[in-house]
Amino acid sequence: MKRWKYALAALVLAGLGAAYPRLGLRAPRQPIAFPHNLHLQAGMHCADCHRDAAVSNRAGLPSVRECALCHQRLRARSPLIRQVMDYARRGIEIPWQRVYVYPASAHLRFRHNLHLAAGLACRTCHGDMRRLATARVWKPMPMGVCIACHRQHGAKTGCEDCHV
């Protein structure tokens, strides 16, 4: 009887483990462990780096040259900053890995600018990045989450409005 329960528990755990990446809670390994929390605590805002979010579909990532603007001097001796400056010196962009990814089969075109214009805060979907160092998916975002919010706020709910 007890062995049966252990087997069941193991099965449930294995199932959860298998389901975890499918939930979309990705935490990809980044080339440099970028600390979001430190930057935000230093008084920066999301849009300082993810500058395209207000005007474009994509939030965008800054060029490594923009990192270098501050970090030429700021904490220049830290080993991580040295790596950043190394990229900047060689003129190579840091190969950041995307965190929020939808499968190609979703044929989804998420538009950051419209959601910002509608008054959503970044943290509504991306969580409180002040508590997080390297980015990871904060909560799963299946279509039900989108639809619930769209219905609540009277936004469009046609298939073709997002899956273009």
Place this chain on the structure above:
Amino acid sequence: MSQTDSKPAATPRWGMIIDLNACTGCSACAVACRAENNIAIAGAKEAAYNGTLQWMRIERTWTGSGRNFRVENRPVNCQQCDAAPCEPVCPVLATYTNAEGISVQVYNRCVGTRYCGLNCPYQGRFFNWFDYAWPSPMEVQLNPDVSRRTRGIMEKCSFCIQRILAAERQAELEKRALRERDIQPACAQSCPAEALRFGDLNNPGGAVGAAWDSSGLEVLLPEVGTRPKVRYARRVTPPDSRLAAAPTPTAEVEA
């Protein structure tokens, strides 16, 4: 839909008039469409099996002979039928007419039965038999506003719905009514002869809305009763004075 205040009072109904008198058959529309909508190039081998993807094509017909020889170029895209034969046959509701009259294809819902393609009398639907490649420099020109279709799904002309949505949202952000002139599909925008005109059929003051019911317009295959929202301005050939003077009684002058 609970929100009505942010939308214009009348929902637009999009349609297109293609002027066959102006069309020169240059195929700029077909090229522009391909670029705008990330349409894959299937290649020569697939083309031999009729497997190309071409949302906008030029159908060329030759009539008459000798002095009466005429070439007619007819751009044909999805005719955006009001009674679309493709829609009721889809088992997963992946295609339907939206509120603005556009027959949309929902790529993520499509399972690739191809019933819609078989039921379309205009051959306006194209099936992705493979995951088509975009060789290295070509992927740079992919339109980020349009998805790259994957293997096993149907695709078709959407009246460049991404442009319509963008213009509607821009109008919403600027808190003004939607202006008809802000929206042009890629084909109409690229046409050097301005043969393709796109507009709101509910706007009687617009270029397309005003001309929509005129008798000079024809639809493709009216006998199948699909009620397309693409209409063609019939080609009018002025009588040739040289032909009238000619004594040959066989000369058929199209008046």
